Amino acid sequence: MNQRTSGSAKRSMQVRVSAEMRQRIIKGDIEPGAPLSELALAEEFGVSRTPVREALKQLQTEGLVEIRPRVGTFVTTPSRREITELFEMKELLEGAAARLLAQRGRVTEIDRLEGNLREADAAVARDDRERYAQLVQEFHDLLILGADNSKLEAHYRTLMNQLAYPRLVNTSLSQPGRALQSDREHHLVLELILEKDGDSAERVMREHVRASRRALLAGLPISSSNASIGTASP
C-alpha cells in the first residue's frame, strides 16, 4: 500500500481526507478563498481523485468550502453578514444549552464546569491567556454537552466550524480586561444553573455571548467584508 501516514490506516481514505482538510480550514492553515485542486490534494494524500471529491463534497454541505461547477473548489469566506448570523445562532444555541442544563439538575458536566472555572480563575490570576483560551473553549463545550441533546450538539459543531472559532478566540481575549470579565460572566451563568433558574441562565448566557462577540469584533480589523481575518499564524 501507500505510505500510510499516521496510524489511522483503518478508517476509509475519504474520512481521513475530510477530517484533515476540516482541521486545516478551521485552524486557518489554509487561507479563506484559497483554491483547492482535486488533483493536487489527491497527490498530496497519495490517493486518487475519487475519495478527495467525496471529502470535498461533504465539506461543502458542512459549509466549509464552495464548489463552483467546472471552475474549482474554494475555502468559504464568510461575509460580515454571515458572521453576524452565525453569532446570532451561537447565542441562541448556547443560551438554550444553559437552560436545558439547569433543568437537568446535578449531572457530571456540572462538576466538570466547576473544575473548569477553578482552573480558569487561576489562569486569569497569572495572566495566562493561552491556557485561559483553552478553558473558555472547554467551558462552552461542557455547556453544550450538558444540554444532553445530540442534535443541538451537532448543529453547534457545524456552526463553530463555519466560524473557524479557534482562530477568533484569541482575538477576543486580547481586548484589555476581557478575560477577567468573561470569567466573571461564566461564574454567574454556572451559579444560575446550580440554582436551577433556567430562564435567567439562558438570558445571562445570551448576554455573555453578545459581549464576547462585541469584544471580538472590536479587535478585528475593519476589513471591508472580505479581507481575511487576522491570519497571524505560528
Added chain:
Amino acid sequence: MNQRTSGSAKRSMQVRVSAEMRQRIIKGDIEPGAPLSELALAEEFGVSRTPVREALKQLQTEGLVEIRPRVGTFVTTPSRREITELFEMKELLEGAAARLLAQRGRVTEIDRLEGNLREADAAVARDDRERYAQLVQEFHDLLILGADNSKLEAHYRTLMNQLAYPRLVNTSLSQPGRALQSDREHHLVLELILEKDGDSAERVMREHVRASRRALLAGLPISSSNASIGTASP
C-alpha cells in the same frame, strides 16, 4: 432512459439524484430502514454509480440516510429520543424566529402571515383539513423566512427534513379540536409580533410548538420503541 430531464437537465446528475431521493424520503415514499442499493439507483436514474454515491454521501451528512461501510445504505430511522431532540430544536428555532421577526418591524413577511391566517380561518371554518395543513406549513415557513437569518433557515430545513415533517402534520391535525386551537395560537403569536413584543412572541411560539408536539405524539401509534430493520442488540 433518462428522458425525465424535465427542465432541470442543466444541473448535474448528482444534484438531481440527491434532490429526488430527499423528496422521496421526506414524503415517506421510502420506508425508514429500507436499503438503498447504489447499483439499483444508478440503473433507475440511468446514470453510473459515481453520482449516486455522491448524492447518498450528501444525504448522509444531512442525516437522512446511514451508510454502513461494505454493507449498504439505509434510510435513517430516528429513535424516540431523537424525535424528542428534534422537537426541542424546532421549538428553539421557531421561538427565536418569532423574536427576531418581532424586532424587525413591519416587513413583507408580516403581510403574508396576515394573509395566511385569513385563509387558515376560512379553511378551519369549512373543516378543510388538507388545505389547513398546507397553510400551517406555510405559516411556520414564513416565520422562519421573516427572521432574516440564512443560517437559522438552513439549520431549520435540515431539521425538518430529519423529522420528515410533511408525514407528521396530518397526524397532528387529526386530533379533535387541534386545528382550531392551532389556528388560535397562530393568531396570538402574530399579534405579539405586531406589538413588537419579542419576548412574549418567543414564549408563546415555544408553547405552541410544544402543544403541537403533544398532539402529534398522541396521534402516533405507541410503536414498541423501534420496530424496524434488524437493529443489532444494544
Added chain:
DNA sequence: GGATGCGCTGTTGCATGGCACAGGACCTTA
C-alpha cells in the same frame, strides 16, 4: 446434534480515463 470453518455472493471503496465546460491568453480585424 451442535459448533465450527470455508467459500460464495452482494455490497461499497478506490483507481483510472474520457468528456464537457469555464476562463483567459492570444491573434485577428476594423
Added chain:
DNA sequence: TAAGGTCCTGTGCCATGCAACAGCGCATCC
C-alpha cells in the same frame, strides 16, 4: 488602439473496472 473572436489549458463531472470486506449458507468435524 480597441473590439471581437478563437484556441488552449485547467477544472470538475461521469463511466467503468477491479479489489476488499461483511454477511450467510452449507458442508464438515467433534
